[in-house]
């Protein structure tokens with residue numbers, strides 16, 4: 257699973273970090289970024305599922321997965 261965050265769309269709502277805290281965090285300005293060790297976390301099925309939920313809950317559709 258490859259995760260893309262369109263930071264030009266992100267409004268810093270933080271839903272991704274709340275929904276999938278093992279994958280997303282927020283930078284000092286509140287914008288979403290991937291945690292450095294997110295790829296290991298994605299080995300877990302529950303974490304993968306949480307990313308799919310994050311895609312759905314992002315209010316500006318800034319997250320896409322491949």
Ligand code: SF4
Pocket residue numbers: 261265266267268269270271272273286287288313314315316317318319
């Ligand atoms: S949920 Fe969407 S808008 Fe909010 S921080 Fe995450 S990527 Fe940005």
